[in-house]
Amino acid sequence: MATFGSLVVLRLLLAFSPIPNYLYDNQQLTSPLTSYTRLKEGVFLLQNGFDPYAGQLFRHSPIQLALFSTVMPPNKYVLHAFWTLLDAATAWNLANIWKKRSGTTDWRRETIIQASYLLNPYLLFTSLALSTSTLDNALCVYAISLAASGKRAPALFALALLTQSSLYSVLLLPPIVLLLCTGPASRLKTPIAPSIRISDVGRTVFTFVTYMLVLMGISTLVAGNLGWMKETWGATLTVPDLTPNVGLWWYFFTEMFDHFRSFFLMVFTALVTIAMIPLTIKFQHDPLYATYLLVGNISLFKSYPTMADPGLFLSMISIFPELWPYLRHPLPTVMWHMYAATLLPLFNNLWLGHGTGNSNFFYAATLVFGVANGAAFLDSTWAGLIAPYGKPKQGYTLLQI
Amino acid sequence: MVFHFLRRLILFTLFYSFVAAQTQDQVNAASKFLQKDGVQGHTNNWAVLVCSSRYWFNYRHMANTLGMYRTVKRLGIPDSNIIVMLADDVSCNARNKFPATVYSNNRRSIDLYGENIEVDYRGYEVTVENFLRLLTGRVDPSLPRSKRLLTDEKSNIFVYMTGHGGDEFLKFQDNEEISAFDIADAFEQMWQKKRYHEIFFMIDTCQANTMYSKFYSPNILATGSSKLGESSYSHDHDSDVGVAVIDRFTHLVLSHLEGINKTSQATMQQLFDAYNFDHLRSTAGVRTDLFQRDPSKVLLTDFFGGVAQAEVVQSDDVDDARDFARLASSAKPSVVAESQSGKQQKVSTAWMEMGSDRLGELGRNSYGLSRVWASVGLIFGTYAVTRFLF
Numbered sequence: 001m002a003t004f005g006s007l008v009v010l011r012l013l014l015a016f017s018p019i020p021n022y023l024y025d026n027q028q029l030t031s032p033l034t035s036y037t038r039l040k041e042g043v044f045l046l047q048n049g050f051d052p053y054a055g056q057l058f059r060h061s062p063i064q065l066a067l068f069s070t071v072m073p074p075n076k077y078v079l080h081a082f083w084t085l086l087d088a089a090t091a092w093n094l095a096n097i098w099k100k101r102s103g104t105t106d107w108r109r110e111t112i113i114q115a116s117y118l119l120n121p122y123l124l125f126t127s128l129a130l131s132t133s134t135l136d137n138a139l140c141v142y143a144i145s146l147a148a149s150g151k152r153a154p155a156l157f158a159l160a161l162l163t164q165s166s167l168y169s170v171l172l173l174p175p176i177v178l179l180l181c182t183g184p185a186s187r188l189k190t191p192i193a194p195s196i197r198i199s200d201v202g203r204t205v206f207t208f209v210t211y212m213l214v215l216m217g218i219s220t221l222v223a224g225n226l227g228w229m230k231e232t233w234g235a236t237l238t239v240p241d242l243t244p245n246v247g248l249w250w251y252f253f254t255e256m257f258d259h260f261r262s263f264f265l266m267v268f269t270a271l272v273t274i275a276m277i278p279l280t281i282k283f284q285h286d287p288l289y290a291t292y293l294l295v296g297n298i299s300l301f302k303s304y305p306t307m308a309d310p311g312l313f314l315s316m317i318s319i320f321p322e323l324w325p326y327l328r329h330p331l332p333t334v335m336w337h338m339y340a341a342t343l344l345p346l347f348n349n350l351w352l353g354h355g356t357g358n359s360n361f362f363y364a365a366t367l368v369f370g371v372a373n374g375a376a377f378l379d380s381t382w383a384g385l386i387a388p389y390g391k392p393k394q395g396y397t398l399l400q401i
Numbered sequence: 402m403v404f405h406f407l408r409r410l411i412l413f414t415l416f417y418s419f420v421a422a423q424t425q426d427q428v429n430a431a432s433k434f435l436q437k438d439g440v441q442g443h444t445n446n447w448a449v450l451v452c453s454s455r456y457w458f459n460y461r462h463m464a465n466t467l468g469m470y471r472t473v474k475r476l477g478i479p480d481s482n483i484i485v486m487l488a489d490d491v492s493c494n495a496r497n498k499f500p501a502t503v504y505s506n507n508r509r510s511i512d513l514y515g516e517n518i519e520v521d522y523r524g525y526e527v528t529v530e531n532f533l534r535l536l537t538g539r540v541d542p543s544l545p546r547s548k549r550l551l552t553d554e555k556s557n558i559f560v561y562m563t564g565h566g567g568d569e570f571l572k573f574q575d576n577e578e579i580s581a582f583d584i585a586d587a588f589e590q591m592w593q594k595k596r597y598h599e600i601f602f603m604i605d606t607c608q609a610n611t612m613y614s615k616f617y618s619p620n621i622l623a624t625g626s627s628k629l630g631e632s633s634y635s636h637d638h639d640s641d642v643g644v645a646v647i648d649r650f651t652h653l654v655l656s657h658l659e660g661i662n663k664t665s666q667a668t669m670q671q672l673f674d675a676y677n678f679d680h681l682r683s684t685a686g687v688r689t690d691l692f693q694r695d696p697s698k699v700l701l702t703d704f705f706g707g708v709a710q711a712e713v714v715q716s717d718d719v720d721d722a723r724d725f726a727r728l729a730s731s732a733k734p735s736v737v738a739e740s741q742s743g744k745q746q747k748v749s750t751a752w753m754e755m756g757s758d759r760l761g762e763l764g765r766n767s768y769g770l771s772r773v774w775a776s777v778g779l780i781f782g783t784y785a786v787t788r789f790l791f
Contacts, residue, residue: 047770063780066773153787161780214783222776 003111007118008088015080015128023129028344031304032241033059033165033232036079036130043069053223053231056240061164062219062228064132076130083127086138091117093138093145098319100148101184101288109321116318121341122311133308136166140312144291147176148184153207155180160211164219167236168272168298174280175294177204178287186322188387191285238265239303244362246344247305248370251363272301282385289384292316296377300370310373317380325391326383333379336372343368443598444555446707448473448483451532453564453573455489455524460644461635463491464505465563465605465651467513472658473559476706484535484550486522488564488574498641505647505655507639521548529579536587538596554595559603559704563651566606568629569615581615592618599692601669601704605650607632610686622669622692622699626650627683634682649681663706670697 014020023029024036032038042058045051046069052058058065068074072082094117095110117123127134139162146155155176163170181201182194219228235241242250249268256264275297283290295316299309314337317323324330343365350357385401392398450473452459452466470485492503492514503514522531534540535550552558565572569581584602591597602623604612609625616623626633626648635645636652647655657675661667673696676685689696 046773062776066776066780069770070774070777154784157784157787211783211787215780218776218779218783221779222773224772 012084020128029126029129030131031245033304034132040074062222066222090138090141093141113318117315122307126308133306137312147179156208167233171276175287175290184288187285249303300373323383333375340369340372443557448559451486451562460491462563468505478707480519485520486527488527507637537590561603563605569611581612585615589618623688631683669699
């Protein structure tokens, strides 16, 4: 508890230092969908009577617009305090997930989990940059935590709220539905298909859809018309804004011909969405693990990632200590991440600060980052698959899972 | 029936003639505006300044051209409208005792090279073919804009050439020559393609007047430094630089132009009257038969400067095009408007009024913050409901 408190205080101290001033517009920590400056702009426009969605600048969801123009003014200091609070809540919720999964409490383990979230540099710097991806992470972990605790309606509401700002999170619905129907306990070592009542599933999905419709209605009320959908969700799906970020999409879309644009949009969207069904089916015995893997997949392939998305995935591995022995290449993954984390800001500065490099440098660094995330994702998937088989016995080889 | 038709016809004719008169009025007013004395139909100025000889000892030709460039820029022609062709780079020549400089007098008072010159054709790019292509506009599609002569039928062009010449030829780069016929034909092509309004051709070489003897296109005023059989001489010789730094004819023209500025009403005739044999040691000539205006009515700034005649009229005095033309034709040309600050103030308040009206209307009608507060309440309300639902 003391460690947790001191980490939060450390986060708060960093937030009020001059460091964040250099980070607000950093394109690795923020994206056009999550940038703090764009949020301020949108709130200003709304408060002065203009339609924030008319200018294709503001791409936050209307719910965030509503929140930050009324309850929470987009003042730096207030937001820094709020963001620290969100981080603390997310860390606590992560520990809570583990508690529900293992059924016990162990303050040492919980401290490790909280520290893995609060000390993760990807997450730390994104939070200092006041990027709303911290808000998304908080909602994601909160939704999973509520689902792990069995609270159906709040979990689905949190997921619906998350989908408003991060469209790809709707892919987390199937595993969360299964999680709500079966429970968070670790069943990786005993992969037996759970018995699920269809009525349960139907009820859950119906609840989610209702909450989605309600929130969409509230968003339309805030925005005045339905134009917000094209600017927020439409931006996620059709990638109109090619501001560089740490993802894999932007460089492709800057250099392709318009003729092939829809084809590539289809391919990239397929990359994001195609893992949902297989992961849910394969890990139906442990839907919490499926959720975790899907978070990793989405963060790897989403259209406007920031560093916080893979950061959450990396921090969440602390919830599954039973799988750590089965990871095949944790050290290379860490090395890849360190490599990418060094190169990304370096090449970004070389390209846009110094002017001596070009966008290919930064793109190469994002590719390395993608390899690092892919390595983490694949390793976690492999560990989850191999867990039932235990440690390889001498003389036996595993032919097929 | 017939009476009805006739009445219609009379009315229609009256209406038509009324409208036509109005239109003709406007047309007349507009063309009168464009043809005032002193402006005479040209709307933009260009300069083509060519130095055709290379090597260190032709330093003075480079200095001639750069001096002309400086004067023309000073008098208002922007770099985008000046084409400078320098066949060699004397400022960075190994023999230049004062590197990165070009001087045009032996007191070395002004560095013509400076920090801000824009040379469009340099070194071996200065060829006869490039010069003729530049004039006629028959250039490769890949040629950059800065190297093109983008003139139109309202452009006044000042063409200045210097180098070594002879009877109806000018030497380029020591290995080829352009003849007077070539330039005359190029100008004729330009006339046919409506690429100039008026051309002022000035040439400073030996036997220079022969170069303009073959022109046959209208609206060309030409002057040269020496007649057939005469050489043109250099003026200043600098012992430290080691070569002559300016030619007599160009030196006379430039010193005459140093005395004027953008608002000057000095005429071409005054410049021609300033030619004298004692100074030039050669007979400078002028050709005016192709030029429609009288040189004593042509301002120096019509060719050497890039002066735009702007008249400021108060916006509330103008109801339509007729009023505007009437006011414009009666107002004296002035380069700076005294009432400008007052007008600006009026304009800016109008904008602010318009702006605030629009804001207020939108703020009241469409995006009231009340809706936002209502939606926030709804969000929290829904969350509270979920807490009690399982």
